[in-house]
Amino acid sequence: xxxxxxxxxxxxxxxxxxxxxxxxxxxxxxxxxxxxxxxxxxxxxxxxxxxxxxxxxxxxxxxxxxxxxxxxxxxxxxxxxxxxxxxxxxxxxxxxxxxxxxxxxxxxxxxxxxxx
Amino acid sequence: xxxxxxxxxxxxxxxxxxxxxxxxxxxxxxxxxxxxxxxxxxxxxxxxxxxxxxxxxxxxxxxxxxxxxxxxxxxxxxxxxxxxxxxxxxxxxxxxxxxxxxxxxxxxxxxx
Numbered sequence: 001x002x003x004x005x006x007x008x009x010x011x012x013x014x015x016x017x018x019x020x021x022x023x024x025x026x027x028x029x030x031x032x033x034x035x036x037x038x039x040x041x042x043x044x045x046x047x048x049x050x051x052x053x054x055x056x057x058x059x060x061x062x063x064x065x066x067x068x069x070x071x072x073x074x075x076x077x078x079x080x081x082x083x084x085x086x087x088x089x090x091x092x093x094x095x096x097x098x099x100x101x102x103x104x105x106x107x108x109x110x111x112x113x114x115x116x
Numbered sequence: 117x118x119x120x121x122x123x124x125x126x127x128x129x130x131x132x133x134x135x136x137x138x139x140x141x142x143x144x145x146x147x148x149x150x151x152x153x154x155x156x157x158x159x160x161x162x163x164x165x166x167x168x169x170x171x172x173x174x175x176x177x178x179x180x181x182x183x184x185x186x187x188x189x190x191x192x193x194x195x196x197x198x199x200x201x202x203x204x205x206x207x208x209x210x211x212x213x214x215x216x217x218x219x220x221x222x223x224x225x226x227x228x
Contacts, residue, residue: 004159033215042120042205042218043160056215091160101209102148102167105216107160 002026004108006092012114018080021111023092025073030097031055032069033105034077037089046090049075050097082115089113118142122206122219129196129226137191137222139180139206147208149173149182149189150216154203163191163204196226 005024013019025032030051035043046065048056052072060067064083069075079086089112093105123138141147151163151173164173169184178193189206203223207216 040220042207042220043216044218045215048215093160102165103209104162104165107152109159 004092004094004106006090006108006111008111009109010112010114012116013082014116015084016081018078019082019113020076020078021090021092021113023075023077023108025075025092025094026106028096029094029106030072031095031103032075033091033093033095034067034075035091035093037091037110039088043091046077079113082113084115087113087115118144118208118210118217120206120208120217120219122204122222125203125221125223127222127224129224131198131226131228132195133226135191135193135196135200135224137204137206137224139189139191139219140187141189141206141208142187145210147210149180150207150209151178151180151189151191152205152207152218154205154221156202160205196224198226198228200224201226 032049034046037043046060047067049069052069067077089110091110092108095103095105119142121140148167150165152160153163154160164175166173166182172181180191203221205221206219
């Protein structure tokens with residue numbers, strides 16, 4: 001079974017530029033998550049999708065971050081314009097979406113973003 | 117609020133030593149509790165989990181028991197190996213929600 005795919009793996013941009021990250025979850029997984037992991041910290045949820053609807057985006061900085069999940073499968077996370085404090089690893093995860101809070105999440109390798 | 121607190125690292129042990137990594141959580145509702153591990157150069161992966169009080173999760177020689185009375189979920193292993201060197205994250209999920217709240221992670225270094 002293929003895992004969660006993310007691209008690109010690394011990205012370096014200047015502040016005020018825009019950037020987009022892509023995620024392909026495990027086939028058949030209804031729930032998709034984007035987490036932000038700043039160096040030395042644990043991942044923090046940015047947004048959670050159930051199929052193509054948003055379940056939780058309370059911690060997404062909506063003035064600069066946006067995300068969509070096309071047809072309930074792939075997802076794109078965008079930052080526009082980027083700030084220095086956005087430097088982090090952006091993790092995508094997916095889960096089947098059928099088993100409640102005990103459900104295992106499967107993580108992709110992450111995209112490491114550096115904003116200069 | 118919703119939080120998970122882990123002991124700070126790095127934790128440095130010799131091979132075959134006993135490992136404990138402490139984790140406590142805020143007692144809001146009845147969360148599911150998880151340990152995830154991140155090996156060097158790899159993504160996060162589930163190590164073990166427990167979904168209700170007194171449950172014990174176990175995998176690859178690691179164990180953790182869901183202690184409601186102390187709101188803890190400490191990770192233990194009786195004899196660590198060099199290959200256990202990684203960053204370990206404790207996490208919780210609210211009842212009815214799947215999104216995880218993570219601790220800050222504990223780096224384990226095992227020396228031969």
